[in-house]
Amino acid sequence: MKTFPLIVLLIFSLILSGCTEPKILERVGLITAVGYDDAEDGSGKIKGTTAVLQVDPDALQNVDIMTDEGYTSKGIVNLENLRSSRKIRSGQLRVALFSDRLAKKGLINFADSLARDPSISEIVYMCITEPTSADILNHQYENIPDIGEYLYRLLDQNIKNEEIPSPTIHEFMKGHYAAGFDPVAPILKRKGESVKINGIALMKNDKMVGKLNTKEGYYIKLINGRYKGGNMEFLLPKGSLDPILPKKENKGIPVAIDTLQSSSKIDLINAKEKKFNVSLKIRARLLEIRVPVNLDVPKNMVFVQNVIQNKIKKQADDVIKYALSKETDPFGFGESYRSSVRNSNLTRDQWHKDVSSIKVNVDVDFKLLRTGVID
Amino acid sequence: MTAMKINLAERPQHSISALLLFFILHSVQVGVGLQGFQRIVFKSAGHDAWISVLISGIWSVIVLLIMVKTLSFYENTDLYGIHFDVFGKWIGGLFSALYMLYCLFAFFIIIRNYVEVIQAWLFPQLDAWFVALTLVVMAIYTVSGGIRVLVGLCFFSVLFSAWMILLLIFPIEYADWRSLLPVMEANITHLMRGAYDMTFTIIGFEVLYFINPYIKEKEKTLKFSALGLAYTLFVYLSVMIVSLVYFSGAQLENTIWATLTLFKIIHFPFVERFEYLAITFWMLIILPNLGMYLWCAVRGMSRVFHRNEKSYIYWFSLLIIIPVCFVKTRNDVNTLNGFFAKIAFGVVFCYPFLLFAVTWIKKTYKERKRRKSI
Numbered sequence: 001m002k003t004f005p006l007i008v009l010l011i012f013s014l015i016l017s018g019c020t021e022p023k024i025l026e027r028v029g030l031i032t033a034v035g036y037d038d039a040e041d042g043s044g045k046i047k048g049t050t051a052v053l054q055v056d057p058d059a060l061q062n063v064d065i066m067t068d069e070g071y072t073s074k075g076i077v078n079l080e081n082l083r084s085s086r087k088i089r090s091g092q093l094r095v096a097l098f099s100d101r102l103a104k105k106g107l108i109n110f111a112d113s114l115a116r117d118p119s120i121s122e123i124v125y126m127c128i129t130e131p132t133s134a135d136i137l138n139h140q141y142e143n144i145p146d147i148g149e150y151l152y153r154l155l156d157q158n159i160k161n162e163e164i165p166s167p168t169i170h171e172f173m174k175g176h177y178a179a180g181f182d183p184v185a186p187i188l189k190r191k192g193e194s195v196k197i198n199g200i201a202l203m204k205n206d207k208m209v210g211k212l213n214t215k216e217g218y219y220i221k222l223i224n225g226r227y228k229g230g231n232m233e234f235l236l237p238k239g240s241l242d243p244i245l246p247k248k249e250n251k252g253i254p255v256a257i258d259t260l261q262s263s264s265k266i267d268l269i270n271a272k273e274k275k276f277n278v279s280l281k282i283r284a285r286l287l288e289i290r291v292p293v294n295l296d297v298p299k300n301m302v303f304v305q306n307v308i309q310n311k312i313k314k315q316a317d318d319v320i321k322y323a324l325s326k327e328t329d330p331f332g333f334g335e336s337y338r339s340s341v342r343n344s345n346l347t348r349d350q351w352h353k354d355v356s357s358i359k360v361n362v363d364v365d366f367k368l369l370r371t372g373v374i375d
Numbered sequence: 376m377t378a379m380k381i382n383l384a385e386r387p388q389h390s391i392s393a394l395l396l397f398f399i400l401h402s403v404q405v406g407v408g409l410q411g412f413q414r415i416v417f418k419s420a421g422h423d424a425w426i427s428v429l430i431s432g433i434w435s436v437i438v439l440l441i442m443v444k445t446l447s448f449y450e451n452t453d454l455y456g457i458h459f460d461v462f463g464k465w466i467g468g469l470f471s472a473l474y475m476l477y478c479l480f481a482f483f484i485i486i487r488n489y490v491e492v493i494q495a496w497l498f499p500q501l502d503a504w505f506v507a508l509t510l511v512v513m514a515i516y517t518v519s520g521g522i523r524v525l526v527g528l529c530f531f532s533v534l535f536s537a538w539m540i541l542l543l544i545f546p547i548e549y550a551d552w553r554s555l556l557p558v559m560e561a562n563i564t565h566l567m568r569g570a571y572d573m574t575f576t577i578i579g580f581e582v583l584y585f586i587n588p589y590i591k592e593k594e595k596t597l598k599f600s601a602l603g604l605a606y607t608l609f610v611y612l613s614v615m616i617v618s619l620v621y622f623s624g625a626q627l628e629n630t631i632w633a634t635l636t637l638f639k640i641i642h643f644p645f646v647e648r649f650e651y652l653a654i655t656f657w658m659l660i661i662l663p664n665l666g667m668y669l670w671c672a673v674r675g676m677s678r679v680f681h682r683n684e685k686s687y688i689y690w691f692s693l694l695i696i697i698p699v700c701f702v703k704t705r706n707d708v709n710t711l712n713g714f715f716a717k718i719a720f721g722v723v724f725c726y727p728f729l730l731f732a733v734t735w736i737k738k739t740y741k742e743r744k745r746r747k748s749i
Contacts, residue, residue, distance in 0.1 A: 005516035012509055118496045122639035178623035339556035
């Protein structure tokens, strides 16, 4: 009696392997990057551009760029199948691009479609492109054989180095659905033969409402506490270091620092007036200062430190002011409010209405720990 | 129907150590429910869902206590024996038959839910009956091996899947711990409602009613069973808390299998899509559930109806595969789960109290009678 099921199991394991649709690497095309734009004719269709990687040692070119117009992102894949000798699969998708025009209308349908498909990974990067995604994907780059892989490495490297906030599909969806904070996405732009991260798009729910340059985008990470360390460059206002310089400087003074430790704390001070206090604590080392300042003197060091501290405070203030004026909250003030006010029943719409009137004070505690191996 | 023996004779070759109860109860509790219990509880209790999990865990230990107490009125019996003793041949038989039906229903629900996961995540075109058949054959194999094989399976299932809890480290990287604050924002009704919604996920420990006659050291039953339940609670609580901080509220509500989606973020250079591994691995986790419930139902056939156990392993399995094919859509599965959860709440969380009361009354009544006659 006992052996019978065992035999059935063994037979099953032999014959079952042929039961589902096989996906043989040599016979599929792997989408590594996909870009969406508005169709130019204004028909409401979307124009999808995909970079399809083919594993074929004999092929001259391993990556096919295909463009089709359709009403849904999955429909576009079907259209592409019609002119591909390989079955197109999206399991290796790494980067999804959206033109800024599309992003201003809202991306949730695209993101939803990506998140809904179990074959698509949760760590697909969502990016905004200028002017169009097709412009980035369609270009024949001299030194980039696989644009999908290239974009992924480009973003991955910069995310790991803490240059830009991580824009995975999971984080996008999380920010979109959360009551108290909004997602952000990097903006990509083609510059000749390479692609550059050109800024950070501020989203209100799923719609792009504003743009920061990468230097400003840095403050988003710094304030929402996701930041661990990385390089920063400032242009200190001219004359700000004059008291400790041998002669007056009549240009802005560039300074580069490397953040060693940083932490951020958002406190709700007054729930009724929605007053917040952000305390930033940054410990850094000086990498470069483009003026002859004698850092041997502790007094000078403290002076430089204070000037940088004020600069950080000012920039943080500006970035917060800008984002809030666009009615978006990438910093998570809303989350702070929701988590400290009982029964606030905060909703996304409510917070977007309130967010432009909140008051934020930024305290910066900045210290230069060392100046490298020379003074 | 001939009269049945209330107490089973102890057969040392079939008895198992009480320590194994830890593995049995934990492995039967953890199953398909764990794949997506978060959003159901979240809908009731909001970000305080973890408190609901805690409440339901504590509640389960209380029920366990009652179950052990009920069983301790007897020397060496199972639920079928108690039914026969307190309700008599006919009503007791009816209750036993209903309990068997419940076990088969649970068996069916587990299969259908796992099939649903396989279809939604891995093989959309695969027929339900086919996956069901594969699972059922495995369940048949373990159950026909007898109780010791089944217990061995439980043991290895727990042992081999224990590492999975460590995977929660990866989603924590994306955590926003503020999501848990303010604590206790949900009112007590919502929390209780959330605890009630945990039913589907936390049941499984009722198999103690059936495994009891095989336990060697009865005095240690409570200790190891409670430990098993506590470990389950620990697993559920960790998964729930990580889900709450990893997802944002409305996002969690939209995620059907939040635990599997948690695994989606995990990727290694050598395994890029970890959830596929987790889903297939889940078979090892649900196999003890399937085996245990089928075994409980089949036990009833021999205990209550004095039939040949072996042949009913096949009959019952066949009986389950047929309805699996008729439940086709996600909506059907959801409705069915909801219906099953209602029944399970009655059977697992309420009935033991009734049974305890009846057994206790009967026992004191008997005692008094005996004393009088002396």
